[in-house]
Amino acid sequence: MIASGRPLVSPARASRTFDEVIRQLQDLIRRQKVKIGDRLPSERALAEQFQVSRNMVREALRMLEITGMIELRTGRYGGAFVCTGRPEIVTRSLADMMHLAAFSLADLTEARLWLSTTVVRVVSQRATETDLDRLGANVDAAVAYAAAADWPHVAQVNMQFHDMLAELTGNPVLKIIHDSVMGVIREISLALGPIRSDATVRHRVKILEHLRRRDADAAAAEMAANLASVHDFWLREIGDRPVGEITGAVSTALRRDA
C-alpha cells in the first residue's frame, strides 16, 4: 500500500508504516468523517483495511490516544472513541519542555502575564452584569478564606477565578491556550505550596471593581501587578533550584495519589 514515495511537505520520517496510518486516521478525525463520540473500527478491522499488522495499528492508536484525540476502552463494545481535546495534553507537553530545559520559569510567567492581561481586557468589554456577579461570588469566597487564613482554599479559589475569567472571554481558542499554560502554573503552585498572604485577594477585589467600571486599562494594570508579585514570590522560593526539580517532584507526587 505505501510502496511508492509520498514526498509531501517535509515528511521528516514518513518512512515508517504506522506514520501513514496515523496520518490517515488523523485526517478522518480532522475532516469530521468520524465525529466526537464516534467509535473507530476495531484494531483488527483497521489492520485489515490498512493492510498492516495489528501492532502498527496499535502504535498509531497509541499516538492518537497520547495526543488526546481518541480514548481507548476495553471489553466488548469497547474500542477507540473520538473525544474532545484535553488541555492537560498541552499542559503535559509544556511541562515536559520545562524539564528538558527548553525554557525557564521566567519565560512561562511572562507569557502568562501577557495572556492574563489580554483576558482581563476582553472580559472588561464583554462580561454581563450576571457574569460579574458570579466573579464577585468567587472573590467573596476568596476574601472569606483569606480572613480564616485558609490558604489552600484561597489558592484553589484563585485558580477558579482565572478559569472563569478565561471562560468569560467567550473565545474557545484563547480559553484553550490559557488552560494549557495555567496547567503548568498550577503544577508549580502545588509544588511550592500556597502563598500565605492575602495580597492576591486584595488585588482580586480591585480587579473586579475595575471590571465593573469597564476600565480595561486599570484592570489589566492591576492584574499585571498581582502576577508580578506572585512571580517574585516564586523566584525567592525556588532560588537556584532547577525548574525540572520542582515540577518533576510534583508529577511524582500526583502519580502516587492516583
Add this chain to the structure above:
Amino acid sequence: MIASGRPLVSPARASRTFDEVIRQLQDLIRRQKVKIGDRLPSERALAEQFQVSRNMVREALRMLEITGMIELRTGRYGGAFVCTGRPEIVTRSLADMMHLAAFSLADLTEARLWLSTTVVRVVSQRATETDLDRLGANVDAAVAYAAAADWPHVAQVNMQFHDMLAELTGNPVLKIIHDSVMGVIREISLALGPIRSDATVRHRVKILEHLRRRDADAAAAEMAANLASVHDFWLREIGDRPVGEITGAVSTALRRDA
C-alpha cells in the same frame, strides 16, 4: 464553577503494562539519570530488564518519542536518544486540540489578533536595530513580490514576517503559542489561496515604521487593522463553515499533489 473537590490530574489507567514502563523511563529522564544526548538501552535490553515483551517497550518508547522526550534512530549504533524539547510537539498538541474543539474562523482570527498585537507590542520594546533591519529586508521582499503581482510569494513572505516577529519577542512560550495558532491559520490560507492584493504589504511597511519609532500603540493598531481586513476577506470566502472542513480539504489536496 467547579464546586466539587480537587480537579488534580486524570489518573488515567495505570493498569496497562507499558504505562508503568513509560512512568519509569520518564522518571529516568526527569531525574536526569540519563542526560540530554544520552542513549537509552536497546529495546531488547529494556524488554529483558522490565520483564515485558518488546512490543510493550516499543509502545512506551513511541509515547516518549511523540511527546518529544526521545528521538529514535535506526541502524547499528542507533537507538533511543534523549533530546532537548521540541517546540513543535506543543505546537502540534495545540493545533490538534483546536481541530477537535468546535470553534469558528472568527474565534481563531480573533485570538490571533490578540496574540499578534501582544507580539508586536513586545517587539517594539525589545527589538534591536539589527533585528529591525532584518524585518526590513523581509518587508522589502514583500514589496517587490507585490509589485510583480507574485501573490503566492507575497503570502509566503508574510508568513515569515509573523514568524520573525514572534521570534523577536525572545519568549519561547509565546513563540510556541503563536506558532500553534499560525499553523492553523497557514492551513486556512493555503486552502483559500493567496489574497491578490497589496493591502497587507502596505500595512507591513507602516508597522515597521512604527516599530522603528518604538511606538507600540501605533504598531499594534496597524497590526489589528491589517488582520481585520484579512479576516473580512476570508469570511467572504468561506462564510461560517467550520474550520475543520477547510483545513481537512487542504490536507487532502496536498496529498493528491504528492
Add this chain to the structure above:
DNA sequence: ACCCATCTCATGGTTCAACCATATAACACT
C-alpha cells in the same frame, strides 16, 4: 598516507499467531 568501496551486525521497523483480561448486551433465574 589517503581515499573509496565493501562488509559487518546491532539497532529499530514490521509481521504473525496466539492467548489473556475486560466489559456489556442478552439471557436465565428468582
Add this chain to the structure above:
DNA sequence: AGTGTTATATGGTTGAACCATGAGATGGGT
C-alpha cells in the same frame, strides 16, 4: 421487577521471527 450468569468482541500482551538501516571496520587501490 430485580438479580445473577454467560457469550463474545474488544483491547492488552506475549514471543519469535524476519526485514531495513547506517555507522564503524575492513581492505584494496592510488
